[in-house]
Amino acid sequence: MTPDTKNHPGAPEERPEEGRLQDADLSRVVTFMSKMEVVEPGLVRAIRCYHALADCGLALRSSGSSDLLASLYSKSQMVEEIEEFWSHSWHSPAWKKILCLMILKNSLPATLLSTLVSFLAALCSYLDILPPVLMPASTSCRLCGVETYLWSQFFGMISFCFLLIFWRNRRRIFLDCGCIDQRNTDRKVKAIRSIGGILKQSQRLLLLWDPTYVERFWCTFELAAFVKSHGGSKAVQIQPILLGHFFLAVYFSVFVVALVTASFAAQNVRGVEATGGTAVAVFVVMYFAISACRRYYHSLDVLNEQLLAFKVRNTKCWCCSCDHLSPSGQVLPCDREIVSRCLNEWFGSVEGFETAAMAELASARKAQMGRHVFPWSLLLSSTVPVIWLCLDMAVSYEKDGQEGARNHWLVVSIAYWLGSLPITAAWMFWVAKTFRKPIRRSKCCDRLVSVLVLASAIPVFLVAFALPSLMDYQKWIPNMNAQVATAAGILAPTGILLWQPLRCWRKVHHHDAGNGEDQDVEDHDLPSGRPDELGAPKIQL
Numbered sequence: 001m002t003p004d005t006k007n008h009p010g011a012p013e014e015r016p017e018e019g020r021l022q023d024a025d026l027s028r029v030v031t032f033m034s035k036m037e038v039v040e041p042g043l044v045r046a047i048r049c050y051h052a053l054a055d056c057g058l059a060l061r062s063s064g065s066s067d068l069l070a071s072l073y074s075k076s077q078m079v080e081e082i083e084e085f086w087s088h089s090w091h092s093p094a095w096k097k098i099l100c101l102m103i104l105k106n107s108l109p110a111t112l113l114s115t116l117v118s119f120l121a122a123l124c125s126y127l128d129i130l131p132p133v134l135m136p137a138s139t140s141c142r143l144c145g146v147e148t149y150l151w152s153q154f155f156g157m158i159s160f161c162f163l164l165i166f167w168r169n170r171r172r173i174f175l176d177c178g179c180i181d182q183r184n185t186d187r188k189v190k191a192i193r194s195i196g197g198i199l200k201q202s203q204r205l206l207l208l209w210d211p212t213y214v215e216r217f218w219c220t221f222e223l224a225a226f227v228k229s230h231g232g233s234k235a236v237q238i239q240p241i242l243l244g245h246f247f248l249a250v251y252f253s254v255f256v257v258a259l260v261t262a263s264f265a266a267q268n269v270r271g272v273e274a275t276g277g278t279a280v281a282v283f284v285v286m287y288f289a290i291s292a293c294r295r296y297y298h299s300l301d302v303l304n305e306q307l308l309a310f311k312v313r314n315t316k317c318w319c320c321s322c323d324h325l326s327p328s329g330q331v332l333p334c335d336r337e338i339v340s341r342c343l344n345e346w347f348g349s350v351e352g353f354e355t356a357a358m359a360e361l362a363s364a365r366k367a368q369m370g371r372h373v374f375p376w377s378l379l380l381s382s383t384v385p386v387i388w389l390c391l392d393m394a395v396s397y398e399k400d401g402q403e404g405a406r407n408h409w410l411v412v413s414i415a416y417w418l419g420s421l422p423i424t425a426a427w428m429f430w431v432a433k434t435f436r437k438p439i440r441r442s443k444c445c446d447r448l449v450s451v452l453v454l455a456s457a458i459p460v461f462l463v464a465f466a467l468p469s470l471m472d473y474q475k476w477i478p479n480m481n482a483q484v485a486t487a488a489g490i491l492a493p494t495g496i497l498l499w500q501p502l503r504c505w506r507k508v509h510h511h512d513a514g515n516g517e518d519q520d521v522e523d524h525d526l527p528s529g530r531p532d533e534l535g536a537p538k539i540q541l
Helices: 024-033 056-059 066-077 094-125 149-168 185-193 196-200 217-230 243-266 271-285 287-308 336-345 350-368 376-382 386-398 403-434 443-474 480-499
Strands: 043-046 080-085 171-176 202-209 236-240 506-512 518-522
Touching: 024 185, 024 196, 024 336, 043 066, 056 066, 056 094, 056 236, 080 196, 080 217, 080 243, 094 149, 094 236, 094 243, 094 271, 094 376, 149 243, 149 271, 185 196, 196 202, 196 217, 196 518, 202 217, 202 403, 217 236, 217 336, 243 287, 243 376, 243 386, 243 518, 271 287, 271 443, 287 403, 287 443, 336 350, 376 403, 403 443, 443 480
Parallel strands: 080 171, 080 202, 202 236
Antiparallel strands: 043 171, 506 518
């Protein structure tokens, strides 16, 4: 929560107090803030998530006009508990934060409702309310293709994008520019001094990470106050802001590949030939998704390095950068001194905070790196266009009187969505993670690496997507419906297990200093509460 004070007049780093605080006054401020209390109950406020993201995230990308800040604050309400505290740096690109938040908060309802819209579009196509879009090359021969309907894909994509932007997520969140009264100087100062108490009354902390986050002094304070007040028992969710860009790159790549697949059906290109042609399309359009994937994984490396090398003294504080003088010449208190004293109260020393909090966060984040670091729910949302494709194909073949092909597309939709795509993505993401380090001295070489990563995924794609067609071609099972059902029964569980391994509970390896042996310790056995025994917060990546 570190806005640029020139653009955001309510920045917590600029304190509109009269003169530099004396030692006695400073001690009182530190004592109060270290207790994590609020000056008055009315300062604990929250706004609905959709208010914060309204007008394409205007609150996060505006210049801090007084009318906008007044409008935002009027939409906030006094609450006893805040569902989520948004911690972010005002120095990071606003559009990346907005995309990330829209994906995190709106992608699930957008996926469900857009798929419902695609079902309705398929029904309208079946009832001849909507005409076919692609016509076969020749109508004199039945084998030259079918009249292909694409309305499920078109309406699904349009409704998904609309809901992603305009869905009214009603979760109560804390966003500094909307929950602190920027017009009333007295209330603003009280709210800033009550930040610790506000964090204490927040259920979870959403940390929108970018390279500037750990450089901002007040971002450090927010993380420290939340970890201290919750003793590691509440979830700290770290999300790199590149997640939104990565998600959209995958989503639009899958959508384009689905359109290419539908065009093959219109020209009667089927089986292994259609799979091979689709593989070529994947190679062309998925390049941008692979490049985004490599940048995303590299950003996680930067995050880990920043956490391991974090030092409070290296963070930037606005009041110190301007020699504790406001633009009007008013003497400002030193935020660094106040926050450093609070860290001493909470963790014994600033170094204690760096060791107990940052190192634990880095360790937990590094443990997560062993997985795909892309949530299963977001993978399903980003690949949902394949469901819309299968609906269009089922309607097209039903209208053409080919019941076998209709049944094939209805059943294979499950195999593709839950099996083939997750299998291909798991391999592609793993290779991209392995070769995530950018080659800065040569852009051509770096792009070549992305091409090679993508090329390595083509064989996996061919095997995962051609299995239903291969079983039909080899006639391993006489009945075509049974062939497709068998392929779905193989692919879907494999894809799910790759992303959601079956584990009764997670264990961590704890090194016993006394005997040097590794012991399995359940998560709830980790120490927590005391600053010198601070257990690792539950980190979700």
